[in-house]
Amino acid sequence: MEHLLAQRTARMGANAIREILKVTGQPGMRSLAGGIPAPEAFPMEAIARLSAQVIERWGPRAYQYDLTEGFGPLREQLVPFLAAKGIGADAAGVLITTGSQGALSQLAQILVSPGDAIAVESPTYLGAISAFNPYEPRYLTIETDQGGVIPESLAEVLDRESVKFVYLTPTFQNPTGRTLSLSRRRLIADIITRHGVLLVEDDPYNDLRYRGEAVPPIKSLAPDHVVYLGTVSKVFAPGLRVGFVVAPTPVARWLVTAKQGIDLHTSTPNQALAALYLESGELQRHLPEIIALYKPRYQAMLNALDRSFPRDIRWSQPEGGMFVWAEGPEGLDTVSMYERAVAEKVAYVPGRFFYTDPDAGAATMRLNFTMLDEATITAAVETLGEVLRRELGDAG
Amino acid sequence: MEHLLAQRTARMGANAIREILKVTGQPGMRSLAGGIPAPEAFPMEAIARLSAQVIERWGPRAYQYDLTEGFGPLREQLVPFLAAKGIGADAAGVLITTGSQGALSQLAQILVSPGDAIAVESPTYLGAISAFNPYEPRYLTIETDQGGVIPESLAEVLDRESVKFVYLTPTFQNPTGRTLSLSRRRLIADIITRHGVLLVEDDPYNDLRYRGEAVPPIKSLAPDHVVYLGTVSKVFAPGLRVGFVVAPTPVARWLVTAKQGIDLHTSTPNQALAALYLESGELQRHLPEIIALYKPRYQAMLNALDRSFPRDIRWSQPEGGMFVWAEGPEGLDTVSMYERAVAEKVAYVPGRFFYTDPDAGAATMRLNFTMLDEATITAAVETLGEVLRRELGDAG
Numbered sequence: 001m002e003h004l005l006a007q008r009t010a011r012m013g014a015n016a017i018r019e020i021l022k023v024t025g026q027p028g029m030r031s032l033a034g035g036i037p038a039p040e041a042f043p044m045e046a047i048a049r050l051s052a053q054v055i056e057r058w059g060p061r062a063y064q065y066d067l068t069e070g071f072g073p074l075r076e077q078l079v080p081f082l083a084a085k086g087i088g089a090d091a092a093g094v095l096i097t098t099g100s101q102g103a104l105s106q107l108a109q110i111l112v113s114p115g116d117a118i119a120v121e122s123p124t125y126l127g128a129i130s131a132f133n134p135y136e137p138r139y140l141t142i143e144t145d146q147g148g149v150i151p152e153s154l155a156e157v158l159d160r161e162s163v164k165f166v167y168l169t170p171t172f173q174n175p176t177g178r179t180l181s182l183s184r185r186r187l188i189a190d191i192i193t194r195h196g197v198l199l200v201e202d203d204p205y206n207d208l209r210y211r212g213e214a215v216p217p218i219k220s221l222a223p224d225h226v227v228y229l230g231t232v233s234k235v236f237a238p239g240l241r242v243g244f245v246v247a248p249t250p251v252a253r254w255l256v257t258a259k260q261g262i263d264l265h266t267s268t269p270n271q272a273l274a275a276l277y278l279e280s281g282e283l284q285r286h287l288p289e290i291i292a293l294y295k296p297r298y299q300a301m302l303n304a305l306d307r308s309f310p311r312d313i314r315w316s317q318p319e320g321g322m323f324v325w326a327e328g329p330e331g332l333d334t335v336s337m338y339e340r341a342v343a344e345k346v347a348y349v350p351g352r353f354f355y356t357d358p359d360a361g362a363a364t365m366r367l368n369f370t371m372l373d374e375a376t377i378t379a380a381v382e383t384l385g386e387v388l389r390r391e392l393g394d395a396g
Numbered sequence: 397m398e399h400l401l402a403q404r405t406a407r408m409g410a411n412a413i414r415e416i417l418k419v420t421g422q423p424g425m426r427s428l429a430g431g432i433p434a435p436e437a438f439p440m441e442a443i444a445r446l447s448a449q450v451i452e453r454w455g456p457r458a459y460q461y462d463l464t465e466g467f468g469p470l471r472e473q474l475v476p477f478l479a480a481k482g483i484g485a486d487a488a489g490v491l492i493t494t495g496s497q498g499a500l501s502q503l504a505q506i507l508v509s510p511g512d513a514i515a516v517e518s519p520t521y522l523g524a525i526s527a528f529n530p531y532e533p534r535y536l537t538i539e540t541d542q543g544g545v546i547p548e549s550l551a552e553v554l555d556r557e558s559v560k561f562v563y564l565t566p567t568f569q570n571p572t573g574r575t576l577s578l579s580r581r582r583l584i585a586d587i588i589t590r591h592g593v594l595l596v597e598d599d600p601y602n603d604l605r606y607r608g609e610a611v612p613p614i615k616s617l618a619p620d621h622v623v624y625l626g627t628v629s630k631v632f633a634p635g636l637r638v639g640f641v642v643a644p645t646p647v648a649r650w651l652v653t654a655k656q657g658i659d660l661h662t663s664t665p666n667q668a669l670a671a672l673y674l675e676s677g678e679l680q681r682h683l684p685e686i687i688a689l690y691k692p693r694y695q696a697m698l699n700a701l702d703r704s705f706p707r708d709i710r711w712s713q714p715e716g717g718m719f720v721w722a723e724g725p726e727g728l729d730t731v732s733m734y735e736r737a738v739a740e741k742v743a744y745v746p747g748r749f750f751y752t753d754p755d756a757g758a759a760t761m762r763l764n765f766t767m768l769d770e771a772t773i774t775a776a777v778e779t780l781g782e783v784l785r786r787e788l789g790d791a792g
Binding site: 001002004005006007008009012036037039040042044047048051052055059060061062063064065066098099101102105109110111112113116127130131132133134135164165198233237238239240241248250251254257258260261262263264265266267268269270 | 397398400401402403404405408432433435436438440443444447448451455456457458459460461462494495497498501505506507508509512523526527528529530531560561594629633634635636637644646647650653654656657658659660661662663664665666
């Protein structure tokens with residue numbers, strides 16, 4: 001059958017990360033490899049109550065085919081939700097997608113011809129790469145430091161080459177946890193406007209802030225140049241597969257055409273449920289509970305890193321989200337180290353999977369703090385510190 | 397922004413059919429243009445009860461991220477469902493998709509490079525064309541008669557050109573309502589096996605049979621050469637966006653990789669709900685109710701056509717599904733006639749939208765019988781008969 005495959009399919013290689021993560025289900029494994037919300041963060045009581053209300057309120061309409069653009073009542077509820085973040089859109093300007101992944105896939109389908117360039121921060125979100133790869137882009141990498149994307153590096157890339165779009169996660173980035181400051185956002189808004197370039201701003205973690213002050217999305221600073229992606233996955237439940245997009249009008253129109261071919265529309269009952277979650281004020285009520293669950297875990301991880309990690313490992317200082325990013329000295333290889341960590345019942349994601357350059361990121365790793373309780377996080381980081389110390393001894 | 401579009405996007409033209417169907421919402425319109433199940437066919441009481449059970453039984457797991465392949469309990473429930481149709485698969489061999497549309501889109505993504513050929517029956521399902529078009533195929537058309545696809549025409553096409561796959565809806569086809577006989581299925585199974593060709597068998601209407609005997613899917617006759625697509629849309633509720641695929645192993649593996657990039661996975665709670673719908677026997681209990689709703693409508697349409705349509709219009713004699721297909725003599729143009737029918741408060745879908753050749757099908761139309769009650773169908777067909785009579789008078 002292999003001869004039947006499209007040329008592009010070669011780019012969609014078997015998922016190496018999936019193989020590596022298979023061990024995380026082993027008994028006793030303390031996994032910092034997760035990339036998902038804690039199930040105890042889901043508002044199950046509200047889900048049960050609001051699911052019944054969906055049926056009472058909309059009846060069969062909530063289970064029928066619906067518009068590709070999205071379920072009207074959800075699009076309306078998202079208007080004030082977005083306005084609170086500084087994003088102006090009317091209901092007709094909000095499109096619903098099958099998770100943010102659906103939006104990333106649609107964007108690549110309508111914008112990317114083989115060989116076209118996409119500028120991504122380095123490291124970048126793995127799931128975006130799997131959404132883009134089938135459309136055979138080239139990747140241009142934008143350099144980052146502890147403050148996230150370096151605006152001068154973005155300007156250099158855009159001066160050098162024309163790109164179909166820039167892809168960034170400016171807030172609590174996956175994998176680094178870093179957040180761009182307001183001044184960097186202003187510089188980036190200015191750069192993309194000056195270059196007439198489209199920016200895809202992926203913002204799934206925005207509401208998961210444990211300290212510091214909210215920073216406005218770049219979309220609010222350059223509305224005509226930004227495609228903004230949000231999701232209910234991190235503040236409600238990811239299994240619903242409900243995301244949303246606010247895009248400049250011509251892009252929005254093509255996104256709808258693409259989605260019609262891809263999946264017709266996103267699940268109607270799940271959109272109806274999300275609409276009630278927003279309308280009832282349940283999101284505002286429940287969000288502090290999610291924060292109250294994650295914040296001590298976040299703090300436990302940062303404390304444990306301070307206490308247990310070797311001095312020549314550096315790590316990010318996120319103010320929210322789900323991840324800390326750690327980087328060791330040259331010579332450290334977190335892929336080969338993985339099996340030794342797993343032998344000690346600790347798992348993480350080797351950072352190289354988040355780079356489009358296969359030679360980059362050997363000494364990096366992503367650590368998740370949402371899936372384990374504080375004591376387990378503390379113990380896991382301690383063990384990982386010991387494993388690292390041995391690695392670095394070996395490497396030296 | 398137009399300069400940013402990918403080359404492929406030109407193929408994804410604005411949906412003309414969508415424009416034409418906008419009028420179907422006008423007050424008093426009797427629309428035979430629908431392509432969707434009747435909302436009164438949805439088992440709302442069971443949906444309410446089983447939705448509560450999903451939460452009791454699986455809790456947060458039913459709202460968490462899940463495997464790209466699908467929710468385990470649903471895949472298990474589909475094994476006996478498929479076996480009853482003669483399709484042998486274990487749970488690992490059943491993949492869940494975001495409706496059949498999701499499966500069509502994934503198949504095109506992994507198999508079609510620009511210029512590759514897909515063989516489709518003529519006319520064919522419009523939604524499949526919108527799923528395939530972004531991947532820039534060429535279409536080869538297989539001729540049909542009142543019995544559906546003509547096997548000799550398929551053999552001729554495959555002798556002449558190599559194709560990535562053949563796409564057919566052998567049972568109660570959309571748009572024609574036609575069903576391939578067992579003897580034609582055997583011939584087709586033989587042809588694709590002999591040519592070593594992949595057949596995509598789209599089977600959404602299989603369970604909606606109002607008379608005659610079930611015919612086994614081609615998948616059961618040539619299991620190694622057929623990708624079988626099913627959905628719960630027509631026997632449960634389409635808004636759930638839950639479909640399923642049984643494919644030869646190498647194809648299945650790539651379908652999973654593609655889906656990971658497209659939407660990660662299909663809605664977990666909707667899959668869980670479908671699993672309980674099957675497990676509880678609710679589908680077997682409810683299906684006769686759907687048939688009892690549709691069968692009189694189907695009969696009303698066939699009777700009204702007999703009574704009211706001009707003699708030089710021919711139409712299909714479906715044994716199930718949702719559609720009848722009508723064809724007039726050369727000279728009839730169902731697109732230009734559309735506004736005159738709408739003025740008389742009757743809508744239908746002009747048949748040319750179901751042809752990949754833009755010059756074909758001018759004299760054809762698709763008539764749906766699931767959305768209106770018997771009296772309205774009878775009156776709508778009567779009016780349409782009068783409109784047609786005037787058209788044919790004009791044309792002669």
